[in-house]
Amino acid sequence: MSTALPTVQLGKYGAQVTHLGYGTMGLSAFYGKPKSDEERFKILDRCYEAGELHWDSADMYQDSEDLLGKWFKANPGKRDNVFLATKFANCVDASGKRWVDSSPEYARKACEKSLQRLGLPFVDLYYVHRLDDKTPIEKTMEELKRLKHEGKIKHIGLSECSSETLRRACKVEHVDAVQVEYSPFSLDIESEQIGLMKTCRELGVAIVAYSPIGRGMLGGQIRSPKDFEKGDFRTFAPRFSEENFPKNLQLVDTLTELAKKRNATSSQLTLAWLMAQGNEQAPVIPIPGTTNLQRLDENLAAAKMKLTNEEEQEIRAAVEAAEVHGQRYPEAFAGALFRDTPPLK
Numbered sequence: 001m002s003t004a005l006p007t008v009q010l011g012k013y014g015a016q017v018t019h020l021g022y023g024t025m026g027l028s029a030f031y032g033k034p035k036s037d038e039e040r041f042k043i044l045d046r047c048y049e050a051g052e053l054h055w056d057s058a059d060m061y062q063d064s065e066d067l068l069g070k071w072f073k074a075n076p077g078k079r080d081n082v083f084l085a086t087k088f089a090n091c092v093d094a095s096g097k098r099w100v101d102s103s104p105e106y107a108r109k110a111c112e113k114s115l116q117r118l119g120l121p122f123v124d125l126y127y128v129h130r131l132d133d134k135t136p137i138e139k140t141m142e143e144l145k146r147l148k149h150e151g152k153i154k155h156i157g158l159s160e161c162s163s164e165t166l167r168r169a170c171k172v173e174h175v176d177a178v179q180v181e182y183s184p185f186s187l188d189i190e191s192e193q194i195g196l197m198k199t200c201r202e203l204g205v206a207i208v209a210y211s212p213i214g215r216g217m218l219g220g221q222i223r224s225p226k227d228f229e230k231g232d233f234r235t236f237a238p239r240f241s242e243e244n245f246p247k248n249l250q251l252v253d254t255l256t257e258l259a260k261k262r263n264a265t266s267s268q269l270t271l272a273w274l275m276a277q278g279n280e281q282a283p284v285i286p287i288p289g290t291t292n293l294q295r296l297d298e299n300l301a302a303a304k305m306k307l308t309n310e311e312e313q314e315i316r317a318a319v320e321a322a323e324v325h326g327q328r329y330p331e332a333f334a335g336a337l338f339r340d341t342p343p344l345k
Helices: 037-049 064-074 102-116 137-149 163-172 196-203 245-260 266-275 294-301 309-321
Strands: 007-009 016-019 054-056 082-088 090-092 098-100 125-128 154-161 177-181 204-212 285-287
Touching: 016 064, 037 064, 037 294, 064 102, 082 102, 102 125, 102 137, 125 137, 125 177, 137 154, 137 163, 137 285, 154 163, 163 196, 177 196, 196 204, 245 309, 266 285, 266 294, 266 309
Parallel strands: 054 082, 082 125, 125 154, 154 177, 177 204, 204 285
Antiparallel strands: 007 016, 090 098
């Protein structure tokens, strides 16, 4: 394996993980037709060789867990070096109807199914992918605590939770990571109103940033909604509409110009900037995904980029001055973001 990438601690009590993770969603789902197993294995092989050893999956990413299971089976011994996260609670039936179930009963059932698909006795980090509006977080956490004591999961994570829900969860068992969309397009966690970054810092919870390159837009290669394949999730997202796309490219072009000063790409600058927003108590760990080997190498190079204070402030000024057009999710999904759970009776 080549030079190890920088690592950080997953919050106050967590394991050491690669500061830049790899999101596997795009290998299997939501960004057009998946490539062959052989091509997808090449990406995982490259991640491993480059020392990119923090992989993120979910049971709703079509065949993602099965694919990882096949890769681990084909590469005996390598599983020991990979910090593997997966998630549960997003459900879909054969007709395509979607709902969220974060009940303790479903947590156990979903965990056992994921372990079966992965062909593994445990996962390193298990997230509640979304929270339903029926289950008090304390009940979900009690079950995750049990799964942890049984050795089926090593660390607990929440995704798109509210600050208050995170506080309540941590009273049952420490939450090691909160996964949330975080990029120059999505600074919601920093806002005082949401207060999630502040709470993570206070409690010592790592912030895992999904879609850190704005679902690819901040890479600068995608210039119009016409660049998306049929069936690509982004064709339904308001931020990528015909009307909003050109307006949002203004920030992309600004970041591209700033990146040129460093002989870097806008993706690299964005990832380096996000990593710099964390601190020891609550590091920010971006998990960009890609199905392209060249992009993968480009992203990995960002893990070793250090920004000066002046550069960081310059990027911050550009990001805060930009007006972002369009929500990150269609209206139907927006209700599940930064969710509170009902009180425990």
